[in-house]
Amino acid sequence: MNHQLTSTQAFWLGHLHHAFSLGQSLSRYAHEQGLSFADLMVWRQRLMIQKIVVPDMHRPNRFVSVAVVP
Known part of the structure; x- marks a missing residue:
């Protein structure tokens, strides 16, 4: 679908791209960009x-696998 974007x-x-x-993450990006x-x-x-295609949000891993050594 061709869609002419407004300036806004x-x-x-x-910014999303x-x-x-x-x-x-969008929260970090927004903070750094003011x-x-x-x-x-x-x-x-x-x-x-x-219906404008936006990129996926980057979601950093919240969990890290660890190895437990007895």
């Missing part, structure tokens, strides 16, 4: 509702 849509989509390319995490999430949802 392009702004937020660009940049965060994904850096492999950063953006509101809430705004970034709202725009991610808005773009998805408008």
Whole structure:
């Protein structure tokens, strides 16, 4: 589907792609870029509702496997 993006849509989509390319969580990316995490999430949802393809969110591993040695 061809969709002409508005400048606002392009702004937020660009940030979403940049965060994904850096492999950063959106919360960390927003903090480092001086953006509101809430705004970034709202725009991610808005773009998805408008059928605009957004990159997956990077979700760092929360658990690390360990070996227990007796």
